[in-house]
Amino acid sequence: MATEQASGTNDVAGFYEGLGQVLNKAWGENLHYGYWEDDADDSTVETATARLTDLLITALDPAPGAEVLDIGCGVGKPALQLVATRSVRVTGIAISEVEVEQAAQRAAEAGRADVAVFQYADAMAMPFADDSFDAAYAIESMLHMPDRGKAIAEAARVLRPGGRLAIADTVEIPPVGPEGRRVLDEICAAYHVSAFATADEYSELLAANGFVDVEIRDISDRVARTGVIMADAVAARRDELSRLSGPEPVDQYIDLMRRAAASPDNGYLVLTATLGAAARS
């Protein structure tokens, strides 16, 4: 239950139960960036966001029968894409009861409630035994963790040695200029981001928690269109969305997304790693 949350996670839950639900209506149920193959690629947001999920599924490549953990599952769309394409069982966790309920409802509607289950849990203190999962992925949830190191340590604890971890996250690309810093700070304040990581911080955290074969793919160029399209999608439905949340957060969101999209100081990484056997010794 959502009663004993670590400091900061209440705000994140409130965000996803407030403006997050509003953005769902404009953007769709994949609450993450889209991936476009090249400048000529005119895929829809639905296709491009599903492609980003597919990138992580391909990177994890879970074997049939694998137990997979979705860390920060949103309303369940990526997990349902996973079970539609692979014979695995997925457990999704989120810091919002509302999201978890919606995810469970979508799984039931899709007839997949047997292989896609969702529960409220804090990724920094997971209610799972050691060695519970064969693979885990986190799509744009790590940026919200007040202690990202704890979340990665928890992922290492609940994965079996040899288990795969994939993380997709927005990051900062150093050195960050003054205007870039302003934009990053505003995003942190407005969207309950604890702090943006860098590729080096992720490498260090993964290694410190026993992960090996760390691969980092910078896909900033391929996802860059997301901010502009998101801002346009929200602007197109400004009046309708304003009725749900008031105009101020909607206008702030549009403005910030446009400035973030124009800033060279934020980027996007997909990281994959394997939990080494030494993690248990």
Ligand SMILES: C[S@@+](CC[C@H](N)C(=O)[O-])C[C@H]1O[C@@H](n2cnc3c(N)ncnc32)[C@H](O)[C@@H]1O
């Ligand atoms: C940007 S959304 C991404 C949702 C989903 N991964 C997707 O791609 O559609 C971030 C998610 O992280 C979850 N989250 C944030 N902090 C969390 C925490 N401490 N523990 C578990 N989930 C968390 C939120 O509840 C939300 O579902």
